[in-house]
Amino acid sequence: MNLANFFSILRAVLTIPIVWFYLEGWDIVSFAVFLFAAFTDYLDGFFARRKNQVTDFGKVFDQVSDKILIISTAVTMLDVLPIWYVLTVFARDTLINGLRILAASKGIIVPARWIGKIKTVSQFVVLIGVFLLKMGLLTFPILMFLVILSFIVTVLSGIFYTMDLARITKMEG
Numbered sequence: 001m002n003l004a005n006f007f008s009i010l011r012a013v014l015t016i017p018i019v020w021f022y023l024e025g026w027d028i029v030s031f032a033v034f035l036f037a038a039f040t041d042y043l044d045g046f047f048a049r050r051k052n053q054v055t056d057f058g059k060v061f062d063q064v065s066d067k068i069l070i071i072s073t074a075v076t077m078l079d080v081l082p083i084w085y086v087l088t089v090f091a092r093d094t095l096i097n098g099l100r101i102l103a104a105s106k107g108i109i110v111p112a113r114w115i116g117k118i119k120t121v122s123q124f125v126v127l128i129g130v131f132l133l134k135m136g137l138l139t140f141p142i143l144m145f146l147v148i149l150s151f152i153v154t155v156l157s158g159i160f161y162t163m164d165l166a167r168i169t170k171m172e173g
Helices: 003-023 027-050 056-076 083-105 114-134 140-168
Strands: none
Touching (some): 003 027, 027 056, 027 114, 056 083, 056 114
């Protein structure tokens, strides 16, 4: 196992203590672990590209581990986040993952695109915003502004990926 894949797997595993600490009310500890887990997204990309550790497993599991972290944390934060936002994130990722599986069945591995990376960052920002709100460092209206921006990026990325995957897998028409 290379370092890039290690960091992707670690990100998924770190979801467990993040959720547990949050549910126990240990917001600062949960936040610290979340920040480190989010940073592993940068680390796996760094090692994959700069150290030439790109693998088919990494191309897929990097995205899967992001989804495990983001969706699990967002569901845990339904005490703050609107359900429509969490459901949109879940639905978009379920749709795109289904299309990716279809592409993979045709031997096509679909790497992350720039819009997907922006979507992931916007979702990380929303989750960080929830932590900051709970610590009294952010107001609810600012958090809702971030939620709306992330919602827009999430929907747009879903549309772009759907169009790309349809074209790539020749599902058009």
